[in-house]
Amino acid sequence: MSDAGLCLEDLAACSGLPASDLRSLLAAHGSFTVDELVRIAAVLDAALSTCCPTRRACDDRRR
Numbered sequence: 374m375s376d377a378g379l380c381l382e383d384l385a386a387c388s389g390l391p392a393s394d395l396r397s398l399l400a401a402h403g404s405f406t407v408d409e410l411v412r413i414a415a416v417l418d419a420a421l422s423t424c425c426p427t428r429r430a431c432d433d434r435r436r
Contacts, residue, residue, distance in 0.1 A: 377417050388412040 385392035414421045
């Protein structure tokens with residue numbers, strides 16, 4: 374997000390997601406839906422896969 378020059382409020386406005394929801398999700402209080410990830414990827418002009426954790430990251434969190 375910061376690499377794209379966007380603050381949380383900008384990303385929320387451009388993606389159509391409420392800033393409060395986005396803030397909560399980024400703080401790991403819940404999980405993103407596929408729709409939310411698609412919206413965020415579109416705003417960031419990024420591949421959807423860059424918005425998803427890798428298998429290794431998931432495995433590391435389980436430890």
